[in-house]
Amino acid sequence: MKLSTGMCTWSLQNNPFEVVKALKEAGLSMLHLELVALELFRELIKENNLTVSCTMLAFPQEDYSTLHRIRETGGIVPDDCWPVNRVLVIDAIEKTAKLNVKYLSFHAGFIDHTDTENYQLFCGRMTEVADAAKEHGIMILLETGQESAGDLRIFLEELNHPALGVNFDPANMILYGKGNPIDAVHRLAPWIKHVHIKDATASPNPDEWGTEVPWGDGEVGPENFFKALADINYSGALAIEREAGDQRRKDMVHAAKQLEMMK
Numbered sequence: 001m002k003l004s005t006g007m008c009t010w011s012l013q014n015n016p017f018e019v020v021k022a023l024k025e026a027g028l029s030m031l032h033l034e035l036v037a038l039e040l041f042r043e044l045i046k047e048n049n050l051t052v053s054c055t056m057l058a059f060p061q062e063d064y065s066t067l068h069r070i071r072e073t074g075g076i077v078p079d080d081c082w083p084v085n086r087v088l089v090i091d092a093i094e095k096t097a098k099l100n101v102k103y104l105s106f107h108a109g110f111i112d113h114t115d116t117e118n119y120q121l122f123c124g125r126m127t128e129v130a131d132a133a134k135e136h137g138i139m140i141l142l143e144t145g146q147e148s149a150g151d152l153r154i155f156l157e158e159l160n161h162p163a164l165g166v167n168f169d170p171a172n173m174i175l176y177g178k179g180n181p182i183d184a185v186h187r188l189a190p191w192i193k194h195v196h197i198k199d200a201t202a203s204p205n206p207d208e209w210g211t212e213v214p215w216g217d218g219e220v221g222p223e224n225f226f227k228a229l230a231d232i233n234y235s236g237a238l239a240i241e242r243e244a245g246d247q248r249r250k251d252m253v254h255a256a257k258q259l260e261m262m263k
Helices: 016-026 035-047 067-073 079-098 116-135 149-159 170-175 181-187 222-231 248-262
Strands: 005-008 030-034 051-056 103-106 139-143 164-168 192-197 199-201 211-213 237-240
Touching (some): 005 051, 005 248, 035 079, 051 079, 103 192, 116 149, 139 192, 170 192
Parallel strands (some): 005 030, 051 103, 139 164, 164 192
């Protein structure tokens, strides 16, 4: 299975020179670009003939200090932040379209089907921004982890929107304690358009974060993961992400070399 591989810019604090150095060390030329750093990367993308597989948007109110806090503050869920976040999403859609990139990813927030009123409000907000994405010819990719694959599938089936897909992060399923990533690949197969390469080990306490580890050292299981991607005939991009540790560039380059050996 021959898949294009790149790196996430935010893994190296959106430092364009560090990112380009890591790409060159790994023999790669593709980015998953956080839009807050667009102007930092614009010239380097041209100078180094880089491609962008997907853009990414993070929301200013998000607090990842604990699982409880990110449940409260994540994505487009907080009502008091929606007016600002709506503008941020629309702006991100427009910037992504101008870059001629097909996909924009973000964590939309925890999906709770048991809270009917807030769930319908969430669906309305997602429909609004997905409609805007469709008008600009791009697709919004929801990053996995903040709900089980089953809950995310129910949401995607109910909205049935052509501008909504999935950025699949196998480690997030483990970090958030939301199920087996291999099973999740099969459940979400019709919507998976972009994939993160990241690994993790689960926490024994369901109310606490798992631990992110270098690719291949955790519970994802690279061989089974790539078998699952092959099973669903995945043909999109892979973006190496590293959000922990004090040798991120080294870990990301090592992951790239591991991937090359598996191809």
